[in-house]
Amino acid sequence: MSTLEASVADSPRTGVRVRVQKLGTALSNMVMPNIGAFIAWGLITALFIEAGWLQAIFSDLKNPEGWVARIGGWGAYDGAGIVGPMITYLLPVLIGYTGGRMIHGNRGAVVGAIATMGVIAGADVPMFMGAMIMGPLGGWCMKKLDALWEGKIRPGFEMLVDNFSAGILGMLLAIFGFFGIGPIVSSFTRGAGNAVDFLVDNDLLPLTSILIEPAKVLFLNNAINHGVLTPLGTTQALESGKSILFLLETNPGPGLGILLAYMVFGKGVARASAPGAAIIQFFGGIHEIYFPYVLMKPKLIAATILGGMTGVFINVLFGSGLRAPAAPGSIIAIYAQTASGSFLGVTLSVLGATAMSFTVAAFLLKTDKATDEPDLAAATASMESMKGKKSSVSTALVGAGAGPTGPIHTIVFACDAGMGSSAMGASVLRKKIQQAGFGDVKVTNSAISNLTDTYDLVVTHRDLTARAAQKTGSAVQVSVDDFMSSPRYDEIVERLRQTNGDRTAAPTPVAEEPRATEAAGEVLPLSSIVLDGSARTAAQAIDEAGELLVAAGAVEPAYVSAMHEREKSVSTFMGNGLAIPHGTNEAKSAIRRTGISFVRYPEPIDWNGKPAEFVVGIAGAGNDHMALLTRIAHVFLDKDRVAQLRSAGSAEEIQAVLNAGE
Template sequence: MSAPAIPQDAPPRTGARVHVQKLGTALSNMVMPNIAAFIAWGLITALFIEQGWLQGIFAELRDPDGWVAKIGGWGAYDGAGIVGPMITYLLPILIGYTGGRMIHGNRGAVVGAIATIGVVTGADVPMFLGAMIMGPLGGWCMKKLDALWEGKIRPGFEMLVDNFSAGILGMILAIFGFFGIGPIVSAFTRLAGNAVDFLVENNLLPLTSILIEPAKVLFLNNAINHGVLTPLGTTQALETGKSILFLLEANPGPGLGLLLAYMVFGRGIARASAPGAAIIQFFGGIHEIYFPYVLMKPKLIIATILGGMTGVFINVLFGSGLRAPAAPGSIIAVYAQTASDSYLGVTLSVFGAAAVSFVVASLLLKTDKATDDPDLAAATAEMESLKGKKSSVSSALAGQGGVATATRPISTIVFACDAGMGSSAMGASVLRRKIQKAGFGDIKVTNSAISNLSDTYDLVVSHRDLTDRARQKTPSAAHVSVEDFMSSPRYDEIVEQLEQTNGGGAAPAAAAEESAAEESAGDSDVLALESIVLNGTAKNAADAITEAGELLVAAGAVESAYVDAMHERERSISTYMGNGLAIPHGTNEAKDTIRRTGLSFVRYTEPIDWNGKPAEFVVGIAGAGKDHMALLTQIAGVFLKADDVARLREAKSVEEVKAILTSGEK
């Protein structure tokens, strides 16, 4: 039985959807690193505001001089206490700082924070949404400004130019935020508040679930929850001691009901993994774990919408709410923030939402005419693609990190990348070693460009951003997505899967001889001493790619156009391999600009920010055929061992570097 193929009638990913998911991911990535600050603020709010827990215990301290009153501060925006300054200044500035850092590292973060203070002081509501605008804007402007004089500043003046340029830009953006963005966002917030008031007055608040539940799956929930609902809910909570708005998105009931339906009426891996997912979602508050179950069968979004509407309706009926946001959306966090008079309503809203979601999802699953088991691994990969990064909980869904789609013995594995030149070769080398050491030497592990794939492989390993393309070429294969090519935990999971599907066994001599012959065939002269640089001068990834590419040009291995293709390759898929190593190389279309196989090596004293990861070593690759594969295999062996990486870091000569690189584990 072959692995489940991707449905031929699956809707294509439209440009609009891609743009929406990228926006949602970016907004989510600004909030998630700062959740601890939201929790701290929420706990302080629940304890010390006028209707907080401690007010009931220390009633005699309600006078303005009492310590409970001083910490809470009546009126969050008058600067009194801790509650007001945290939500007015701390939380938005943290979001702006994070947004700027996402775009342009620490310099972008500082300018993003300065820009954010402009919108914070220019508005009369918490500026979460303004911070989500000004933070990335500050980082982007700083990045563009730095690019104008990159490499043109005279030695000794770098610090002066860097500091003054960031300070002046920050000043301009702060003023722009104060007079421009702040009033606009304030007006938008007031408009949203009026819309919410209209929905409340006309008993239409449950309709918000029609927007919120689909937005969750697109990772827009943080933008809606913390950008709009939290500021509105905070104002309401300071007046009445609670707000229903804090529960519109955070209610764990709809997701719980969906997962319970899969436990009863689901099939295959989806049914088996649903109980663990339900525990993580309900008690851990990680709602994203149920997103793949929706992506498998998009019609199930109806269940979560109706469940969400039920929860909101019950809260409206009972007049219940939370004192502060429940972050993350765990039942524990929800009860921690529940107002003292709202426990019954909140409890009924959670379990009522779960009940309705369960009934509707059960009906849809039971009447589903599909006969094949749903591809949970594919849905999980799609969810990670929407999120833009590896999910910390995705391995709980498919059991073996997405490898569980393999239901037959595996004999051929291909590691696929865009050009089939560097990333796939090194990844295949690492995976081949692990498989052979586990006694599966009869399994053939190769690498290929995605454009050259045919549907003849049992298992395809690819970068997470390329998995969708690989599936189109090899729909009958099992697919595994990785991000860290050098030390991905998925490699060990593949070995475990082989033990299940293939059983144990020793590596045949022929396979071992083939591997040895492949590695011994390598020509280390493809890495000339002149192409090794011990102290690179680049300050960012783009310049490092140029530096490695120009070494290949100087060695006569490639034409100058190949360097442009290296940059084009990096724009589509990162060539960071892990363990401090990046291996930039050209696109598949640029192979006609390669004159001969060649490698270059550049070491950097200060690690370069390579899409958020530190790169100390950059190996430029130009592969005209297969004659560079053996050397790449040796280099992979070096970077798998911490001692060899330390030796590279301390090497004093280019000869020593070459000796280390060409003596990788055989």
């Protein structure tokens, strides 16, 4: 770290930011586990209140004795149905319970819930802010009280002391909340509500984006969203059935516009990873995925601000709102909570925010005079530094560029089916790692569907990295394009030197490669080797390789269709002129036995923009084809052997080269 960076990191302003981040994280940790309850309340509100979706279906809504009205607890049944009690009692108690549990387990949770009831009864507005105070306070007090007599209670009296101490403390905190915290929080809520009303009445609400959008990138959004907007928005929703405040921070439009601009005008890794990030951000609701793209070009914050202001302005214009918080900020969650009559405004606000953000970001990227490729890895590291912890989603888009995290003992190469690309990639990587002296590092391959979060490092094709990251969030994610000679393999070896120690002076024993359990002739018979393929396109080549597998009795005809499906999701081009088409994981039932086909083409085939001279069709019923795949991988790493394959005049010569030892 440079002197300037160190001084910035230690500056009072940075310290304040970190403290606000911690506060926001604590508030988020109390709210997020209970989002399901907020969604349930929002759906019940949407269905059963007087202006709800069932009004046009059930005429008994206008009858005070009707079951729709009774469930809604609105109008004549205000407070007697479900809606009123849930927002008044259930949701704040859940927050208080969760806050207490965070501090001191179940005992803290119980006392926190009791203390929260005090502020609920002592206020005339929903006590979310009060719950966020009293829940942790109850847990903290219980923790300190338990510490006073820990180990000093006579055997047999533990339960008596525990129960009465929790009960008495809960009583005192409930009284304190009723007379002390409740009225204060009520006054603050009314004051903040009046400030919001002032902004709305004077058409100034869009200006909140000047604060909210930069705060999101700096990970201060939780403090704003869960500490202010959610409590105020819930109060508004209770009164009017919806609130625009739920849309101030969750609108995915500003972030989507940034990512779309990178897709069109970006460079290098940033441009390549932007499409995947856009899907995660828009549909998954993980907004932090676009933060590194802004940090690469800080001037793009202007695009997010103007996009956010546009979205808020449209929502104000149309009077749009949500019935309850939308978390995460996915377009799916937003539509699920959109109030009746607000769908048009919400849709236009997302589109408008996206269009404005895209236009501004596109202009800034297009006119950017920088010639170097933006460092997405550095931006991600900066984002994680501000967040205070590793971001598995963002790191998945940039691979292993986030820096060492500790010793690496297990590496898995994952692909869709786990039978071809991953096996050969793992073999190549294993050889490099062993040659570097890290024979104790285990390198395996797996289908993505079988991954578990037990690996230290995961290698995938860049189109599959996001899927792998969902299952292996704690692992380092590395994305590759070329399975045979990717430069990322050398980066992995360098990472091992940093995390596991340099082994060049004293190399560790090299583990043996798997040995063939059957002859290559059984897996790759001469009849499955073609010296002059007739295909002229990748699709035709897949058919040719697949039909050889069918003719050999290795697969059913349906497997060939699965080979095409696999190719649509991720290219099976391995590098060095080799493509290895194979079926999807779901198509393994169409495999009768392990089989491999080999087709050589006199003129390279265009394989998704890469030249493929050799096409190896794969159908793996078990692991008995892995040894041959390992040898094939090693062959294609050796230029002399590739030349032998290119000049071979018979199927026997091809088989001999592929079956040759190391």
